[in-house]
Amino acid sequence: MTTLDEFTQPTAGPTSDPTLDTLRAHVTGQVVTERDAGYDAARAGFNLHFDQRPAVIVVAATSQDVAEGVRFAAEHGLRVSVRATGHGPGREPSGAVMINTSALTDVHIDPEHRIATIGAGAKWGAVLGPAQEHGLAPLLGSTTDVGAVGYTLGGGMGWLARRYGLASDATRSFELVTPDGTLLRTSATELPEIFWALKGGGAGTLGVVTSMEIDLFPVDxxxxxxxxxxxxxxxxxxxxxxxxxxxxxxxxxxxxxxxxxxxxxxxxxxxxxxxxxxxxxxxxxxxxxxxxxxxxxxxxxxxxxxxxxxxxxxxxxxxxxxxxxxxxxxxxxxxxxxxxxxxxxxxxxxxxxxxxxxxxxxxxxxxxxxxxxxxxxxxxxxxxxxxxxxxxxxxxxxxxxxxxxxxxxxxxxxxxxxxxxxxxxxxxxxxxxxxxxxxxxxxYSPENLARLRRVKATLDPDNRFCHGFGIA
Ligand SMILES: Cc1cc2nc3c(=O)[nH]c(=O)nc-3n(C[C@H](O)[C@H](O)[C@H](O)COP(=O)(O)OP(=O)(O)OC[C@H]3O[C@@H](n4cnc5c(N)ncnc54)[C@H](O)[C@@H]3O)c2cc1C
CATH class of the missing domain: 3.40.462.20 (Vanillyl-alcohol Oxidase; Chain A, domain 3)
Known part of the structure; x- marks a missing residue:
């Protein structure tokens, strides 16, 4: 497995390395390492106890950037971690490529069909406000500061949960960059096994979700x-x-x-x-x-x-x-x-x-x-x-x-x-x-863990997405 430790030596000035330069040429967002200004901002999260120091951070501006970053990691045999807000840090990602989704903040509310489409970096606050203008609510948790996608991939239990279930129950589809860098859409009718696995198994394990569609509920x-x-x-x-x-x-x-x-x-x-x-x-x-x-x-x-x-x-x-x-x-x-x-x-x-x-x-x-x-x-x-x-x-x-x-x-x-x-x-x-x-x-029950592991083995046989839930 290639490591990018050489990029993490703390020397002054922006990194110039042919491998990273190629990645930068394909990414419209930012690519930063420890040598670059912006490294601390790109890696820092809400929970300051967890000092995460990845080798390379791709701050994605588009889904395509996410795919480029994940493909780069695949080509070099590198582990991948995902960060939106840093409310739920996983295992320390030193030596890994971190995909920072915090700039993917698009949110679209369809009041007629009671659906919200939410980018990977959007916090619940960006969904709740516009949804409430139509008397609708997402199944957010105790704070609007948490990332909607990261929360939903782990279940998502909020103040409406006994009535409507967990946030993961109210998902309609995910757009996912798989560990080999393919961008696909998954729902109950499109690649349903992946859809099932993401809902309660997908935080940092099966690729990077770039957006999701969820149901909204009439609550004012x-x-x-x-x-x-x-x-x-x-x-x-x-x-x-x-x-x-x-x-x-x-x-x-x-x-x-x-x-x-x-x-x-x-x-x-x-x-x-x-x-x-x-x-x-x-x-x-x-x-x-x-x-x-x-x-x-x-x-x-x-x-x-x-x-x-x-x-x-x-x-x-x-x-x-x-x-x-x-x-x-x-x-x-x-x-x-x-x-x-x-x-x-x-x-x-x-x-x-x-x-x-x-x-x-x-x-x-x-x-x-x-x-x-x-x-x-x-x-x-x-x-x-x-x-x-x-x-x-x-x-x-x-x-x-x-x-x-x-x-x-x-x-x-x-x-x-x-x-x-x-x-x-x-x-x-x-x-x-x-x-x-x-x-x-x-x-997970033994049957569900076995089923989840089959999806994991198909998408990520080398377990390079190993900084989220430990399911491999
Ligand atoms: C103050 C506070 C209040 C909370 N309240 C609740 C609550 O009421 N109910 C509840 O259920 N939980 C609650 N949580 C827990 C929270 O839901 C989890 O920490 C969740 O993982 C945070 O997601 P995030 O994207 O904001 O954080 P991040 O740390 O950015 O992401 C969390 C993890 O999710 C994975 N991940 C994030 N985005 C993606 C993506 N796009 N694709 C694939 N994997 C991804 C990564 O593995 C990452 O480690 C709370 C946490 C805090 C700190």
């Missing part, structure tokens, strides 16, 4: 928000939420979480340095029914802060209030079929910092799944990685690189202590770094 104003309760009653809130969602209508997608807000200026004053247990969610049915559901919580125990109320879905970011500034973070995940009291107590113990110490795991959120998510699971590639009832996400910040080992240790210990209660399957979108490689196989 929802009843949504957060109840912030004092951390002291976390156990009561968690057990009440578990019992509350047991027979929840599909119009309700909700979560319960624990958040230790760090004592930093970025955090608004009433939350700074404090811990809360939070009941969060979105009701997409009749507004008065949503209000009635949340009134029952208000009557049970008055929250310290209450943001639930009618919300134009265009403002869906207000539900999770995810950060939008790049930051160094580590996260991990587990699925549960049930949440016995012992599991809740174990999670609470995990989230309780040692006396006198700051918390290492800052946030835990348990999302209620089931509904359409589970109903459509058997048709999806990642069948096991979406059929649990409760999805846990654990989040830590790594403000200093020297804290990384301690934070990794805390997340590992949290998973170990919860092991007796989990299903063992992973939700793919919540995996990052090495875990994207090592744990991805748990998202």
């Amino acid at each position: 104003t929802v009843y949504a928000g957060n109840l912030f309760y004092p951390i002291e009653i976390a156990r009561e809130v968690l057990t009440r939420w578990r019992d509350w969602v047991a027979d929840a209508d599909r119009n309700l997608t909700s979560s319960v979480g624990i958040m230790h807000f760090p004592p930093i200026d970025l955090v608004p004053e009433p939350f700074r340095g404090r811990s809360f247990v939070i009941v969060r969610g979105c009701w997409s049915g009749a507004l008065d029914e949503g209000a009635e559901l949340i009134d029952a919580w208000r009557q049970w125990h008055a929250p310290e802060f209450d943001t639930w109320g009618p919300l134009p879905f265009a403002a869906a970011d207000a539900i999770s209030m995810d950060p939008t500034d790049p930051a160094p973070a580590l996260a991990t995940t587990e699925w549960f079929d049930t949440l016995p009291d012992e599991a809740i107590d174990t999670l609470l113990a995990t989230m309780t910092p040692a006396p006198g110490q700051p918390p290492l795991v800052l946030g835990a959120e348990i999302r209620h799944a089931g509904g359409a998510i589970a109903e459509y699971a058997s048709a999806a590639a990642n069948d096991l990685g979406r059929s649990g009832e409760f999805l846990l996400g654990l989040l830590s910040m790594v403000p200093e690189p020297q804290l990384a080992l301690a934070v990794e240790g805390a997340l590992r210990e949290a998973r170990e202590s919860l092991a007796p209660f989990v299903t063992g399957a992973a939700y793919l979108n919540f995996l990052e770094g090495e875990e994207r490689s090592s744990r991805a196989v748990t998202a």
